Amino acid sequence: MDALLAAVHQYVSTDTLVALTVLSLIFFVGSLVAIPFILVRLPADFFDTRVPRRWMADHHPVLRGLGHLVKNVVGAVFVFVGFLMLFLPGQGILTMLIGVTMLDFPGKRKLEAKMIGQPTVLSAINSMREKFGKPPLTIAPDP
Numbered sequence: 001m002d003a004l005l006a007a008v009h010q011y012v013s014t015d016t017l018v019a020l021t022v023l024s025l026i027f028f029v030g031s032l033v034a035i036p037f038i039l040v041r042l043p044a045d046f047f048d049t050r051v052p053r054r055w056m057a058d059h060h061p062v063l064r065g066l067g068h069l070v071k072n073v074v075g076a077v078f079v080f081v082g083f084l085m086l087f088l089p090g091q092g093i094l095t096m097l098i099g100v101t102m103l104d105f106p107g108k109r110k111l112e113a114k115m116i117g118q119p120t121v122l123s124a125i126n127s128m129r130e131k132f133g134k135p136p137l138t139i140a141p142d143p
Contacts, residue, residue, distance in 0.1 A: 024088045027081055031091045036132075038098055039125050044135040046101075047116045049109045068104060075102025093121060113139055 045051045056064045078099030085092030097115050100108065116122055117139055126136040 027085060027088060031081075031085060031095050035091050035094045035098065036128055039094070040129055040132045040134055042137070045138050047112055048138050049113050049140045071102050072104055075099045078102060094125070097121070 046053075056067045059067070076099065079096050080099075082092045082094070082096030082099055085095055093115075097112070100115065101112055116125070116137065122137065122139070129136060
């Protein structure tokens, strides 16, 4: 074990390790707060592919464009942080799911439905929603 620590200290400074530890703790605590906050506020049919989503449809085109830009940047950050949480403490899959919902790309709704349709993910989200008195999420049945 001492040899491993010596090898790590040879390539990574103590300050870097402390910074990574602090960053990991921030991601972990942030995900524990942000994920339930977001998932509980979603409409029950948010992941139902039969229900269309129109985000900022009635706003000025410039404002809508800026909104989409900000939403995509924040979504990319969530996907990246969620990926890191697969290896660090935190709710990686749920964080990546939130990020994917914020991104705009072809086939996004199908990917969301596949992610949310996983029994463990759906049951975890629905039990979280139940604790806050929200109805369970509905998803489109398989064709």
